[in-house]
Amino acid sequence: MRLILFDVDGTLINTGGAGGRAFSKAIENVCGVPDGLRDVRLDGKTDFLILREALEKAGKQNEPRLEERLFNEYMRLLENELASNRSAYEVLPGVRKLLVRLKADSGFILGLGTGNVEPGARAKLEPGGLNRFFGFGGFGSDHLDRTDLINTGIERGLKAAARDSFEAVFVVGDTPRDIIHGHEAGAAVLAVSTGSYSLPELERCNPEKAVPDLEETELVIEFLTGSNS
Ligand SMILES: [Mg+2]
Structure with a gap:
């Protein structure tokens, strides 16, 4: 998994x-x-x-x-x-379709890895109806440091999946910090330039993959299926 x-x-x-x-x-x-x-x-x-x-x-x-x-x-x-x-609120391109696909696939388990305090993250996801995809996560209310909160997300994922390890762990994020701290936590990172960083800026931080947005569902799933961390 x-x-x-x-x-x-x-x-x-x-x-x-x-x-x-x-x-x-x-x-x-x-x-x-x-x-x-x-x-x-x-x-x-x-x-x-x-x-x-x-x-x-x-x-x-x-x-x-x-x-x-x-x-x-x-x-x-x-x-x-x-x-x-x-x-002014938007669910970003391809997100809902990708989440539906991943959620239906028993090879994947989904969580959050965000600097938001948990109630803040939940409030932000609510208008888009996205909370249902995420039963757990690592949050800014867990730790000050992003690497630590990603590690907490991984621990909670192991508990939720009732297993000792994952075949691979991925972080999906839009900033150099997602990449740097994802790597520090041992995850492979899919960077997406739908936030305030351009694709070249993200690529400079050496994510395992960088995409302009999550619209290309098959390409993203292929990466998540084929890549290991
Ligand atoms: Mg972000």
Whole structure:
């Protein structure tokens, strides 16, 4: 059996910036810091890492319970942002078809590998009806470090599949961080340039395969079936 861990933003869906806006407003509402995400690049980072960078830039100490308050506010705002910007939300090309195919194939088990806190990931996948494909995952709420959260996703996959090992583990993601940390966790990486990185930028990080999008279902499945990690 082969495990495939999917990143969320820029890989499965595009929220039209809902996550970033919710984050930025949460920092403003809770810490009184406007535009806290200015100069903070979000892609591929875990939520708590983004938060720490933003607080550091604003010269704020990370006081006890601050993260919890920020994340409660973030979740509230994220739900609002997603509900009020539905026209900007999209499931990325080929995603739904690929997930249906993989889910129906007993040779594969699907999970998430994302820097989002789990409730954030679930809220973002909900409008696209994609949560049903993913029973488990490694999340930004599990670890600050992306390699660690991918490893947690693999452990949960082993538990879900009731086995000791997988024939191969894949990470599918849209940023250099998905590639670097996927490799660190021992996974083969399928990079997809539907996020904010171009195909050449991703190829420079040496993923096992890089594609413009997930539209070519057969080509993607061929790679996932034929490649080992
Ligand atoms: Mg991403």
